Each structure stands twice: as structure tokens, then as C-alpha cells.
Amino acid sequence: MQQRAVETRQLILEKAAEVFDEGGYRAARIAEIMHRAGITQGALYFHFSSKLDLARTVMLAQRESVVLPPGPDGLQRLIDTTLLLAHELQTNKLLRAGVRLAVEQEEIGFVDDSPYQEWAEVFRGQLEAAATRGELRSHVEVDRLAVLLVGCYTGVQHFSKLANARADLPDRIADLWHYMLLGIAPPQVAAEMIVNPEPPLLAAG
Template sequence: MQQRAVETRQLILEAAAEVFDEGGYKAARVSEIMQRAGITQGALYFHFASKLELARTVMLSQRDSVVLPPGPDGLQRLIDTTLLLARELQTNKLLRAGVRLAVEQEEIGFHDDAPYLEWAEVFRDQLTAAASRGQLRSGVEVERLAVLLVGCYTGVQHFSKLSSRRADLPDRIADLWHYMLLGIAPPQVAAEMTVNPDAALAAAG
């Protein structure tokens, strides 16, 4: 029974992600989520007390829906992570819905910077490793750079969503790195980095 409950909860999250991704929070109907998940109203409300709670859970599940690329911690793994995320945002409905709901928070009626802080922590860990390996310029502040990178990424992916439905997102993130590397990494380190969406995807398997 416990395993069945876990599977049902995941079905609900995936169905909700599809609906939230397609039309946003306000247009989403609980009845549509139930239909796609193939469950009853009682089953849905057993796991989630309200549409708002369901949306918040989807938003906070975005990090769990992505497996980070392999490789030693440091600047290259950070680059590969952001490029993999760009690919995932093209196909991963749970990630896309979580990102959309995070952007729509004020309109929805809750305020939670947890998803942004979670990605900032992921980026910070790689930047900390990069600093210890001498891959960052002197004076680069890891904490501030991690937060800045989350902000830049959020803006770039949103622009890409509006302009091309994210078809060009991997290339836009590659552009971001081509220019950012000039400011944060010594020239010899920047020259060693591979900024290639296809290579990052292949490395992730």
C-alpha cells in the first residue's frame, strides 16, 4: 500500500506538471489534473490539500527531477550542468512547470525563494570546487556569483521561452558562458573549458 501511495503521488505530480506547464496556475483545473492522472478526487486530496499546495509541491520538486551530469566538481561540471538544464527545460515537464510556477509566484499568491536558493546552492558547490582548483580569478566571490548566475539563467530561459519556446535555449546559455568566462576565469582556464550543449548532453548519458 505504501508503494502504491508513492506511485499515485508521483502520477499526480506529473499530471499537475503537464497542466501547469501548459497554461499556468490560474488556468489549471483540478478536474483536468485528476483526469490525466487517472485518479479520483478523494485520491488527489488524500495527497494534496489544495490546488495551491499541489502547485507549491511541483515548484519545489524541480531540482529532484534532474540528475546532474557526472565528472569532477568544478567549473566544467557547472557549465555542463547549466547546459544540461537547458536541454531538460525543452523536454522535462516537471522541471518546466516548476520553473514557470516559480516565476508566477506573486500572481499565484505565495512567496518562496527556496527553488532559486536551491539552484544557487548547486551552483555554489561547483564554484567552491572551482575556486579550490584555481579555476576562478582572484577576487571572485563565490556566494554572490552563484546568486548572479541563477538570476542570469532565469532571465535567459524566460526570454528564450517567449522568443522560441526554448528551442534556442542551449545556444543562449552557451553564449552566456562565452562572455561570463572572460570575467570569472583566468584566460588559460577559460580556454580549457568546453561550452558545447551536445557534449554536455552526451556526457550525461
């Protein structure tokens, strides 16, 4: 029974993510989420107290929905992570919904910067490793750069979403790195970094 409850909760999150991603919070209907999940109202409210609770849970689950790319910690893995996220945002509905709800949250009725802070922590970890490996210029402040990168990424992905449903997002993130590397990495390190906007599996082949 415990395993079934875990599976039901995950199913609700996935179907809610589909609905939130398609139309945003205000257009989402609990009845539609229940229909897609094939559950009763009682089953849904057993796991989530309200539509707002469900939306907030989806928003906070975005980091857990992505497996970071392999490789040693450092600047290259950070670049690979941001490019992987660009492709995930084209297909991963839980991530897409979480990002959309994070952008919409003031309109929804809650304010929580923890999704942004979680990604800043991921980026900070890779930047700290990069600094230890001598991959960053001496003037770079890791904490400030991590927050800046999250802000830049948020803006770029939102612009791409509005412009063409994120079809060009990997290319835009690659552009971001081509310019950012000039300011944060020594020339020889910047020249060694691989910034490939192709899907990871295709790039590996």
C-alpha cells in the first residue's frame, strides 16, 4: 500500500505538470488533472491539500526531475549541465511546469525563491570546483557568478519560450557561454571548453 501511495503521488505530479505546463496555473483545472491521472477527488486530496499546494510541489520538484550529466566537477560539467537543461526544457514536462510556475508564482499567490536558490547551489558547486582547478579568472566571485548565471538562464529560457517555444534554446545557451567564457575563464581554459548545443546523445555519437 505504501508503494502504491508513492506511485499515485508521482502520477498526480506528472499529470499536474502536463496541465500546468500547457496553460499555466490559472487555466489549470483539478478535474482535468484527476481525469488524466485516472483518480478520484479523494485520492488527489489525500496527497495534496489544494490546487495551490499541488502547484507549489510541482514547482519545487523541478530540480529532482533532472539527472545531471556525468564528468568531473568543474567548468565543463557546468556548461554541460546548462546545455542539458536546455534540451530537458524542450521535453521534460515536470521541469517545464516547475519553471513556468516559478516565473508565475507572484501572480499565483506565493513567493518562494528556493527553486532559483537550488539551481544557484548546483552552479556554485561546479564553479567552486572550477576555481580549485584554476579554470576561473582570479577576480571571479563564485557566489555572485552562480546567482548571475541563474538569472541569465532564466531570462534566456523565457525569451526563447515566448519566441519559438524553446526550439532555439540550446543555441541561445551556447551563445551565452561563448560570451561569458571570455570574462570568467583564462583564454587557454576558455579555448578548451566544449560548448555544443546538439542533443547530448547525438553529440556523444
